[in-house]
Amino acid sequence: MKAFATKAKTVSTVAAIILCCILAVRGGTLDLTLTLQAFVQGIVEGVTEFLPISSTGHMIIVDSFFPMKDEAFAKLFEVVIQLGAILSVLVYFYKTIFPQKWNVAGFKDMIPLWSRVVVGVIPAAVIGFLLDDFIEAHLFNIVVVSVALVVWGVALVFSGKLEQRESSTAEIVKMSYGKALAVGFFQCLAMVPGTSRSAVTILGAMCLGCSRGCAAEFSFFLAIPTMFGASLLKLVKGGAHLTSPQWIALTIGFVTAFFVAWGVIAWFMDYVKKHDFKLFGWYRIVLGAILLVLFFCGVVKV
Numbered sequence: 001m002k003a004f005a006t007k008a009k010t011v012s013t014v015a016a017i018i019l020c021c022i023l024a025v026r027g028g029t030l031d032l033t034l035t036l037q038a039f040v041q042g043i044v045e046g047v048t049e050f051l052p053i054s055s056t057g058h059m060i061i062v063d064s065f066f067p068m069k070d071e072a073f074a075k076l077f078e079v080v081i082q083l084g085a086i087l088s089v090l091v092y093f094y095k096t097i098f099p100q101k102w103n104v105a106g107f108k109d110m111i112p113l114w115s116r117v118v119v120g121v122i123p124a125a126v127i128g129f130l131l132d133d134f135i136e137a138h139l140f141n142i143v144v145v146s147v148a149l150v151v152w153g154v155a156l157v158f159s160g161k162l163e164q165r166e167s168s169t170a171e172i173v174k175m176s177y178g179k180a181l182a183v184g185f186f187q188c189l190a191m192v193p194g195t196s197r198s199a200v201t202i203l204g205a206m207c208l209g210c211s212r213g214c215a216a217e218f219s220f221f222l223a224i225p226t227m228f229g230a231s232l233l234k235l236v237k238g239g240a241h242l243t244s245p246q247w248i249a250l251t252i253g254f255v256t257a258f259f260v261a262w263g264v265i266a267w268f269m270d271y272v273k274k275h276d277f278k279l280f281g282w283y284r285i286v287l288g289a290i291l292l293v294l295f296f297c298g299v300v301k302v
Contacts (some may be wrong), residue, residue: 031245037068038249039256042081046260049085049227050220051268052156052199052280053287057145060193061291064142064300073246079231080250084257086227089220092265097221112173113221119177120184120218121225127188128226132233135191142300146291148194153284156277159203168209172218179208180218187222194288197223202277216272220265 044062048055059078068074090097097113099106169175186204190197198219205215242250294300 030248034068034245034249035252037066038077038253040066041077042084042253042256043260045078045081045085045253045257046088046262047264049082049257049261050089050198050223050265052152052196052202052277053284054145054149054152054190054194054196054199055082055085056140057149057194057196060140060142060145070246073242075234076242077250077253079234081253081257082227082231084254085261086224086231088258088261088265089224092262093217093220097224116172116175116177116180116218117221117225120180120187120222121229122181123184124187124191124226125229128191128230129233131191132230135193140193142291142295144192145194146288146295148192149284149288149291152195152199153281153288155203156199156281156284159206159281160276160278162203162206167206167211167214170211170214172214172221175210175214175218179205179210182208183218183222187226196284197226199277199280212272212276213269216269 041059041062044058045055048058063074068077097110099110169179183201183204186200186207187197189195189200198216201219201222202212202215205218206212210218291300
């Protein structure tokens with residue numbers, strides 16, 4: 001906890017300095033509504049990105065009730081706070097994903113891990129590039145999110161049956177490349193909003209004989225190139241000229257998503273050592289059912 005507090009204080013200080021610089025250079029204006037939206041969405045992103053409950057689905061839900069006025073900025077904002085969540089993975093797992101010694105021998109030690117991650121990310125890289133525009137145009141709505149929440153919620157409730165079988169793979173470095181590729185194809189299912197990238201990769205890895213801990217860890221590592229690539233693709237397609245309040249909102253959202261995701265990762269890695277995923281499954285089912293009722297009652301629209 002001491003190390004976490006020290007790092008948190010350092011990042012908070014840097015964020016405060018950045019905010020002060022933005023205010024000084026850009027004129028010092030604040031949009032309180034936008035700032036509050038940035039803070040709330042940063043929390044939502046941080047909480048949901050690495051839990052098997054679908055961050056994209058929750059962001060669509062939040063946007064349905066509290067949309068940002070500038071659509072172009074809203075898309076850019078989602079990319080930036082996602083990068084904040086990615087950074088939390090790098091910080092939390094830095095001892096595992098970075099060489100202990102920055103020399104040839106150190107980098108060679110990382111090959112077994114990263115080669116499997118690279119193989120696992122290939123399906124999402126190819127299919128995501130080809131279908132990104134179609135998925136965003138046709139599937140980003142409350143109905144799709146609701147149905148996906150329920151369907152994969154049921155899968156998580158019954159995921160305990162997978163653990164009744166003997167796990168053949170307890171460490172990522174002992175995972176076969178064919179198994180890593182297969183998990184990568186499972187990950188592609190998460191392109192449907194409401195599915196959850198972590199849910200399908202964890203379930204997929206467990207179906208293929210990985211232990212719960214190994215499946216969760218591999219899911220986090222797969223997230224690094226997958227989410228970074230998805231964010232980069234959206235940044236290249238989008239782009240926006242930002243106002244001072246928007247710069248402030250981006251900073252607040254990024255920092256909030258980073259800290260919240262960091263804490264959630266630490267909690268989740270401890271949680272999966274002792275518990276199954278039924279809690280998340282029931283949460284998804286209840287949330288999906290409520291959203292469907294609200295949709296059919298006309299409270300929310302597609």
